[in-house]
Amino acid sequence: MSFLSLTNIKKSFGPVQVVHDFDMGIEKGEFVSFLGPSGCGKTTILRMIAGFETPSDGTITIDGKDQGSLKPNQRNIGMVFQAYALFPNMNVHDNVAFGLKVAGASRSEIDTRVKQMLGLIKLDHLADRFPYQMSGGQQQRVALARALAVKPQVLLLDEPLSALDAKIRVSLREEIRQIQQQLGITTVFVTHDQEEALSISDRIVVMNAGRADQIGTPFEIYNTPATRFVASFVGTLNIIEAKVTDPAAGTVMVGDQSVILAEPIANLKGGDTISLALRPEAGSIAESASGDTSLVGEVESTNFLGSVIRTRLRVGNDLISFDMFNNPGVVPPSYGESVKLRFAAKDLLVIRE
Amino acid sequence: MKKIWAWGALLFGILYFTLPLVGMTNFSLKMRRGEYSFEAYARVFGDPRFQETFTYSVTQALFTIVFGVLLVVPTAYWIRLKLPGLRPYVEFVTLLPLVIPAIVIVFGYIRLYNTSSWLPLTGSAFGTNILLMFGYATLALPYMYRAVDTGLRTIDVATLTEAAQSLGAGWTTILARIILPNVLVAVLSGAFLTFAIVIGEFTMAALLNRPAFGPYMQLLGANRAYEPAALAVIAFGITWGCLGLIQLVSRFQKSAPPKA
Amino acid sequence: MSTAHISARSPARRLPLHWLGILPFAAFVTLFLILPTMKIVVGAFQTPDGSFTLDNIRGLFTPSILAAYWISIKISVASALLGCLAGFAISAAVVFGGLPKGIRGPLLTFSGVASNFAGVPLAFAFLATLGPVGIVNVFLRSELGIDLRALGFNILSFWGLTITYLFFQIPLMILIITPALDGLKREWREAASILGATGFQYWRMVAFPILLPSILGTLALLFANAFGAVATAIALTGSSLSIVPILLFAQIRGDVLGNPHLGYALAFGMIVVTGVANAIYIWLRARSERWLK
Ligand SMILES: Nc1ncnc2c1ncn2[C@@H]1O[C@H](COP(=O)(O)OP(=O)(O)OP(=O)(O)O)[C@@H](O)[C@H]1O
Ligand SMILES: [Mg+2]
Numbered sequence: 001m002s003f004l005s006l007t008n009i010k011k012s013f014g015p016v017q018v019v020h021d022f023d024m025g026i027e028k029g030e031f032v033s034f035l036g037p038s039g040c041g042k043t044t045i046l047r048m049i050a051g052f053e054t055p056s057d058g059t060i061t062i063d064g065k066d067q068g069s070l071k072p073n074q075r076n077i078g079m080v081f082q083a084y085a086l087f088p089n090m091n092v093h094d095n096v097a098f099g100l101k102v103a104g105a106s107r108s109e110i111d112t113r114v115k116q117m118l119g120l121i122k123l124d125h126l127a128d129r130f131p132y133q134m135s136g137g138q139q140q141r142v143a144l145a146r147a148l149a150v151k152p153q154v155l156l157l158d159e160p161l162s163a164l165d166a167k168i169r170v171s172l173r174e175e176i177r178q179i180q181q182q183l184g185i186t187t188v189f190v191t192h193d194q195e196e197a198l199s200i201s202d203r204i205v206v207m208n209a210g211r212a213d214q215i216g217t218p219f220e221i222y223n224t225p226a227t228r229f230v231a232s233f234v235g236t237l238n239i240i241e242a243k244v245t246d247p248a249a250g251t252v253m254v255g256d257q258s259v260i261l262a263e264p265i266a267n268l269k270g271g272d273t274i275s276l277a278l279r280p281e282a283g284s285i286a287e288s289a290s291g292d293t294s295l296v297g298e299v300e301s302t303n304f305l306g307s308v309i310r311t312r313l314r315v316g317n318d319l320i321s322f323d324m325f326n327n328p329g330v331v332p333p334s335y336g337e338s339v340k341l342r343f344a345a346k347d348l349l350v351i352r353e
Numbered sequence: 354m355k356k357i358w359a360w361g362a363l364l365f366g367i368l369y370f371t372l373p374l375v376g377m378t379n380f381s382l383k384m385r386r387g388e389y390s391f392e393a394y395a396r397v398f399g400d401p402r403f404q405e406t407f408t409y410s411v412t413q414a415l416f417t418i419v420f421g422v423l424l425v426v427p428t429a430y431w432i433r434l435k436l437p438g439l440r441p442y443v444e445f446v447t448l449l450p451l452v453i454p455a456i457v458i459v460f461g462y463i464r465l466y467n468t469s470s471w472l473p474l475t476g477s478a479f480g481t482n483i484l485l486m487f488g489y490a491t492l493a494l495p496y497m498y499r500a501v502d503t504g505l506r507t508i509d510v511a512t513l514t515e516a517a518q519s520l521g522a523g524w525t526t527i528l529a530r531i532i533l534p535n536v537l538v539a540v541l542s543g544a545f546l547t548f549a550i551v552i553g554e555f556t557m558a559a560l561l562n563r564p565a566f567g568p569y570m571q572l573l574g575a576n577r578a579y580e581p582a583a584l585a586v587i588a589f590g591i592t593w594g595c596l597g598l599i600q601l602v603s604r605f606q607k608s609a610p611p612k613a
Numbered sequence: 614m615s616t617a618h619i620s621a622r623s624p625a626r627r628l629p630l631h632w633l634g635i636l637p638f639a640a641f642v643t644l645f646l647i648l649p650t651m652k653i654v655v656g657a658f659q660t661p662d663g664s665f666t667l668d669n670i671r672g673l674f675t676p677s678i679l680a681a682y683w684i685s686i687k688i689s690v691a692s693a694l695l696g697c698l699a700g701f702a703i704s705a706a707v708v709f710g711g712l713p714k715g716i717r718g719p720l721l722t723f724s725g726v727a728s729n730f731a732g733v734p735l736a737f738a739f740l741a742t743l744g745p746v747g748i749v750n751v752f753l754r755s756e757l758g759i760d761l762r763a764l765g766f767n768i769l770s771f772w773g774l775t776i777t778y779l780f781f782q783i784p785l786m787i788l789i790i791t792p793a794l795d796g797l798k799r800e801w802r803e804a805a806s807i808l809g810a811t812g813f814q815y816w817r818m819v820a821f822p823i824l825l826p827s828i829l830g831t832l833a834l835l836f837a838n839a840f841g842a843v844a845t846a847i848a849l850t851g852s853s854l855s856i857v858p859i860l861l862f863a864q865i866r867g868d869v870l871g872n873p874h875l876g877y878a879l880a881f882g883m884i885v886v887t888g889v890a891n892a893i894y895i896w897l898r899a900r901s902e903r904w905l906k
Contacts, residue, residue, distance in 0.1 A: 072806040079807045085800030089822040099808035359710020362702040376742030431634035454841025457880045461649020487645045549729050555844035570733040571848050581737040588734035596725045
């Protein structure tokens with residue numbers, strides 16, 4: 001059994017079911033991100049783990065122990081909130097000490113632990129500051145220290161970075177990941193920012209309307225999205241509509257161009273429509289480019305993004321983006337030009353709806 | 354468990370607050386033996402002293418409101434615009450009337466503005482009326498100032514002023530045509546509250562010997578049995594009306610955003 | 614006074630034209646708030662011919678006047694404390710107690726009305742309720758055979774006045790504390806709870822300290838409110854209960870103390886008492902609010 005396991009969790013608020021049959025096991029020391037659009041139930045699941053909400057059905061166990069009958073203050077969990085939620089009437093030291101204090105730890109114990117925690121987040125020098133005297137990033141680090149001070153079994157973070165500005169967001173997420181690995185603490189991290197999830201997680205749960213659409217490593221989630229939703233939510237995959245011509249041979253029509261897929265198409269017959277996904281970095285228009293498949297399209301736009309140039313091609317009814325590295329010697333295609341995009345047939349993924 | 358406690362607190366509140374209201378209403382209807390009637394109200398409304406004092410107090414209230422608005426709106430506006438550093442001090446001063454008892458203030462008036470002083474306001478009925486009006490404006494100052502200042506906070510005073518100035522508007526125009534309409538709801542709230550305070554005020558009017566509604570009620574209370582209860586119901590109705598109007602105008606504001 | 618020295622010091626630093634804008638306000642406040650108060654303060658230390666004396670202040674220390682102050686302070690403290698307590702309980706019941714949401718609006722509206730329903734009519738309402746022929750007395754006597762007067766309850770007393778004052782004290786507390794309770798973030802409670810705190814620990818260590826400045830401020834305000842209440846007291850008791858505002862009222866009307874300048878001292882004493890109450894408040898607030906500066 002996994003360290004933290006959620007079995008068959010359902011949750012309804014009144015008549016509305018917001019979490020459907022959620023099943024997942026999280027291993028000790030693992031960093032798992034819940035990724036999904038607003039309102040898909042990420043926070044609700046987190047709050048059920050913390051004990052702020054009671055599942056309508058299903059069980060949650062930590063280290064084999066059923067949490068169902070435990071109140072939040074009887075569970076051994078750390079939580080970091082989106083809006084920091086530091087106690088405004090306490091300075092940094094007292095905030096971090098809070099959990100130890102209510103647990104009845106001795107003064108010296110508290111002081112040692114608080115020092116250790118502040119060292120961990122590199123804010124030793126701010127121990128006497130009050131929350132209003134600190135930046136958002138500093139406050140959130142204190143909130144992290146406060147949550148970790150009581151040595152929780154599981155750490156929950158609910159969009160801890162979304163109130164911060166972009167630069168701090170990146171540096172703090174790396175800091176969080178580093179601290180997590182250092183302490184080896186089992187962590188659940190909620191976000192709606194796919195880049196955040198991809199960059200720091202061991203595994204990602206992509207959630208859609210109260211269900212887990214896919215659970216996998218960042219690599220799996222990005223490269224082989226299981227559903228169309230995952231594909232469109234994670235990364236900037238191109239979704240291409242196609243019509244099956246011969247399922248056994250794996251041929252489809254994209255607009256009026258015929259394409260041969262790497263594998264035969266199962267469970268479909270000629271005339272059915274399917275969705276294909278293509279990563280922007282999988283194709284190229286260079287003459288020398290290799291690839292057993294190609295699509296011809298008209299350039300709609302080119303965007304210079306620094307190290308890469310993103311070009312959008314119109315192919316039939318779809319727009320396909322592809323990236324190429326910036327190379328001062330190569331002139332990017334211009335608007336209206338007709339170009340041939342070459343790619344490997346195996347990069348064209350068939351997507352379940 | 355928690356709910357029982359909450360309902361208990363609420364129930365206590367309801368009981369404590371409705372009993373006196375029921376008590377006074379009940380009493381006011383019992384002037385005729387053995388039956389409920391509006392006799393007490395008829396007596397009150399028929400009393401020429403009631404009509405006189407009520408009219409007097411309403412007039413005082415209206416003048417106080419006009420004076421208060423003319424005093425507070427430009428001041429609060431000016432401080433937001435030009436002297437923001439002064440705000441805490443002005444705020445402190447406007448709160449003083451909540452701390453210094455009204456009876457002390459009016460005692461000061463009597464000694465400061467008596468017939469032998471440099472400004473013998475109490476020498477004539479007209480002068481005393483003015484003095485009483487100033488006293489009321491002082492009592493209402495905390496409420497009026499806060500209401501207007503809160504109203505000003507929701508609009509961008511500096512930008513509005515610059516825009517108006519760039520169109521050639523003078524200070525009077527800016528205040529009357531730009532600022533006042535934008536804080537109208539706040540001003541009205543302050544005005545209704547002022548009305549509620551002034552209409553039943555007793556201490557100042559009694560000590561300055563003016564024929565106001567408050568002293569009249571007290572006098573009636575000392576000499577009659579049922580009419581005072583009727584007066585209490587009427588006064589409660591007036592207070593309720595004023596506060597209800599405040600709710601009404603603020604709701605109106607919520608549904609119709611202020612024009613910039 | 615701090616305001617006076619501020620306005621005396623700063624003008625040099627700014628264009629005088631700016632200051633013209635608040636001239637009317639400054640003049641009004643000086644003439645009808647500051648000067649009258651100063652007049653009382655100065656008068657308390659003057660003989661009728663204008664020379665300095667402490668006799669007026671000394672004159673306050675007679676048993677009857679001290680007793681008047683004492684009962685005034687007792688009533689004010691009791692009604693402020695009870696008002697805070699009851700107001701807090703009702704407000705907390707509505708904000709956290711899981712009562713229907715619809716109660717909140719009417720409660721606040723009613724509080725606005727009741728907090729302004731003071732003075733003479735309030736006294737009438739309570740006479741009609743708790744007075745000798747009031748609805749409660751009549752009901753208890755005729756239905757249950759209980760005679761409140763025989764049990765020692767009299768509306769013209771410490772408790773009578775306190776209960777009456779609560780009618781405006783409780784709503785005032787509700788009006789001030791409800792927004793403060795709303796300001797307690799749900800995350801604070803949850804953060805405390807997930808860190809292992811019980812509900813009581815959360816209230817003791819987080820919520821109460823955060824609310825304390827508001828509570829103290831309200832206490833000071835309620836105290837001053839009750840201490841200066843003249844109309845309710847006079848309409849309720851006539852002059853049978855000797856509390857300071859009634860004594861001062863009678864003194865201003867007819868010099869019942871037989872010494873005009875003793876009136877100044879009496880009024881000065883009132884300023885001192887409310888001033889001290891507010892000084893205590895400001896001091897406590899400064900201590901409890903280090904985290905807000
Ligand atoms: N206490 C509640 N009562 C009723 N509905 C609720 C409650 N809490 C959440 N919901 C609903 O449950 C759904 C999931 O909410 P949840 O907060 O879990 O979403 P989320 O994925 O965290 O979204 P976000 O990214 O915006 O934080 C939403 O539709 C929300 O409106
Ligand atoms: Mg959420």
